[in-house]
Amino acid sequence: MTVLDKLAAASSNPYWSTTVGDSTACPPPASDVACDLAIIGGGFTGLWSALKARERYPDARIVVLESGKCGHAASGRNGGFCAPSISHGVSNALARWPREAETLIRLGRENLEALAQDLDAFEIDCDFELAGKLNVAATPWQINGLRAMAQNYNRFGIDNTLLEGEAFRKKLDSPTYMAGLFEPNYGLVNPGKLVAGLRKCCLARGVAIHEYTLVTALRATEQAIVLRTQDATITAKKTILATNAARPLLKRLRTAIIPVYDYSLVTEPLSEEQFTSIGWTGSHGVADSGNQFHYARKTADNRVLWAGFDAIYHYGSNCDPSLLQRPETFKLLAQQFAQSFPTLANIRFDFKWGGIIDTSARTTFFSGTACKGRLTYAMGFTGQGVSASRFAALTMLDLLEGAHTERTELMMLRRRPPPFPPEPLRAVIVSMAQKRLAHEDRTGHRPLLLRTLDAFGIGFDS
Numbered sequence: 001m002t003v004l005d006k007l008a009a010a011s012s013n014p015y016w017s018t019t020v021g022d023s024t025a026c027p028p029p030a031s032d033v034a035c036d037l038a039i040i041g042g043g044f045t046g047l048w049s050a051l052k053a054r055e056r057y058p059d060a061r062i063v064v065l066e067s068g069k070c071g072h073a074a075s076g077r078n079g080g081f082c083a084p085s086i087s088h089g090v091s092n093a094l095a096r097w098p099r100e101a102e103t104l105i106r107l108g109r110e111n112l113e114a115l116a117q118d119l120d121a122f123e124i125d126c127d128f129e130l131a132g133k134l135n136v137a138a139t140p141w142q143i144n145g146l147r148a149m150a151q152n153y154n155r156f157g158i159d160n161t162l163l164e165g166e167a168f169r170k171k172l173d174s175p176t177y178m179a180g181l182f183e184p185n186y187g188l189v190n191p192g193k194l195v196a197g198l199r200k201c202c203l204a205r206g207v208a209i210h211e212y213t214l215v216t217a218l219r220a221t222e223q224a225i226v227l228r229t230q231d232a233t234i235t236a237k238k239t240i241l242a243t244n245a246a247r248p249l250l251k252r253l254r255t256a257i258i259p260v261y262d263y264s265l266v267t268e269p270l271s272e273e274q275f276t277s278i279g280w281t282g283s284h285g286v287a288d289s290g291n292q293f294h295y296a297r298k299t300a301d302n303r304v305l306w307a308g309f310d311a312i313y314h315y316g317s318n319c320d321p322s323l324l325q326r327p328e329t330f331k332l333l334a335q336q337f338a339q340s341f342p343t344l345a346n347i348r349f350d351f352k353w354g355g356i357i358d359t360s361a362r363t364t365f366f367s368g369t370a371c372k373g374r375l376t377y378a379m380g381f382t383g384q385g386v387s388a389s390r391f392a393a394l395t396m397l398d399l400l401e402g403a404h405t406e407r408t409e410l411m412m413l414r415r416r417p418p419p420f421p422p423e424p425l426r427a428v429i430v431s432m433a434q435k436r437l438a439h440e441d442r443t444g445h446r447p448l449l450l451r452t453l454d455a456f457g458i459g460f461d462s
């Protein structure tokens with residue numbers, strides 16, 4: 001079977017969308033609206049914000065304005081890895097915020113625990129499981145990287161096991177990978193079910209959701225924030241901007257993130273024998289350690305999601321819906337899957353789709369206020385927002401209250417990441433950085449450009 005044969009029947013819808021029943025869209029506002037809190041964006045960040053706001057303010061008029069259907073963007077298109085981290089991992093925290101790394105690491109773990117408790121309390125069934133993550137190495141220098149990672153984990157009391165030889169092959173048996181670091185306290189969710197569950201909880205608690213409602217303009221007055229949609233004006237005492245990779249409505253945020261496309265395949269359902277043939281008998285997720293990395297996980301109906309590697313930036317931060325499909329990346333992913341798992345070389349792929357990552361130069365989200373404290377925002381999750389979006393929501397609610405909490409004082413959130421330069425320099429720098437990241441993956445040597453960016457605390461990742 002050729003690669004193209006294997007992809008021929010694949011649907012271009014995200015697999016996750018097929019695991020949730022159709023729900024009737026919530027219509028746009030029929031007339032002008034006045035509310036206490038308007039939330040722009042109906043992904044994880046916006047919906048957690050609405051739900052947590054409802055807990056704090058039982059009588060408030062809370063409105064979510066979403067340009068598509070809730071979860072149609074990154075929140076319904078991701079891998080569902082639910083990290084015990086708000087800082088894009090331990091090494092990133094240590095490299096960029098050494099003085100607050102310990103706090104960031106603790107808050108990340110606490111956030112995952114609290115998220116699991118929230119799922120129970122709100123009765124959101126999204127196949128959440130503390131399934132663990134196997135970080136795998138494909139080269140000797142990546143094994144050294146895993147050893148360094150283990151040392152950092154041990155320093156902060158994070159459970160981990162370095163696996164080599166037979167012990168590794170019992171977790172994953174692949175000619176591509178040589179060793180792995182297993183971390184048991186890492187969650188996996190079905191993101192489609194999570195976003196649908198959050199939406200349902202919001203509606204059940206009297207949050208007004210308006211879908212297919214694009215906010216086109218935002219203006220501050222002395223008493224309120226005024227939002228324009230196609231047909232209505234929304235006047236809100238406070239506003240949350242949870243628009244992720246979309247062009248921010250607030251001008252000052254426009255250079256802080258760039259949209260980067262990431263792609264996924266999902267296989268046909270596999271048998272127990274097929275999983276045994278690749279040593280993958282547990283329910284853990286897998287992610288390789290390169291700069292251009294794959295991530296893989298099982299689904300509840302025994303498929304494999306295989307994703308990542310290419311991270312595609314389009315000139316001018318272009319975000320056209322047609323870019324959510326990229327045949328050359330799907331072909332490459334299918335070829336790499338066959339190389340990594342030769343016993344599965346002939347399996348078919350049933351789904352292929354892409355999503356947009358809001359990449360920030362520090363690879364973590366940032367937050368802050370504008371319009372005299374009436375507006376707050378959180379964005380820049382850079383491929384690790386499934387769990388961090390909950391933390392971001394709580395931070396934004398603290399900020400709107402003008403409260404000083406452990407969350408609001410974090411340097412990680414308060415300092416905006418270094419800006420991306422305007423075009424054409426932006427595209428040139430992204431392309432130069434990507435070429436050098438690939439070079440490092442091939443050779444184990446970090447080129448001068450990347451070391452220079454490191455020195456300024458600037459990174460590029462998806």
Ligand SMILES: Cc1cc2nc3c(=O)[nH]c(=O)nc-3n(C[C@H](O)[C@H](O)[C@H](O)COP(=O)(O)OP(=O)(O)OC[C@H]3O[C@@H](n4cnc5c(N)ncnc54)[C@H](O)[C@@H]3O)c2cc1C
Pocket residue numbers: 040041042043044045046065066067068069070071072073074075076077078079080081082083213214215216242243244245246247249262263264354355356357381382383384385386387388389
């Ligand atoms: C392919 C892919 C794989 C990923 N894998 C993982 C993973 O395994 N683990 C992980 O932790 N993270 C992962 N991520 C990142 C994660 O999905 C995001 O960080 C997270 O979903 C962000 O949630 P959000 O609500 O901020 O953004 P979104 O889900 O993108 O929601 C933002 C919403 O705002 C709406 N919007 C934008 N502008 C307007 C406007 N003007 N008016 C009205 N509505 C507007 C959009 O329509 C959108 O629905 C991945 C992302 C992608 C794309």
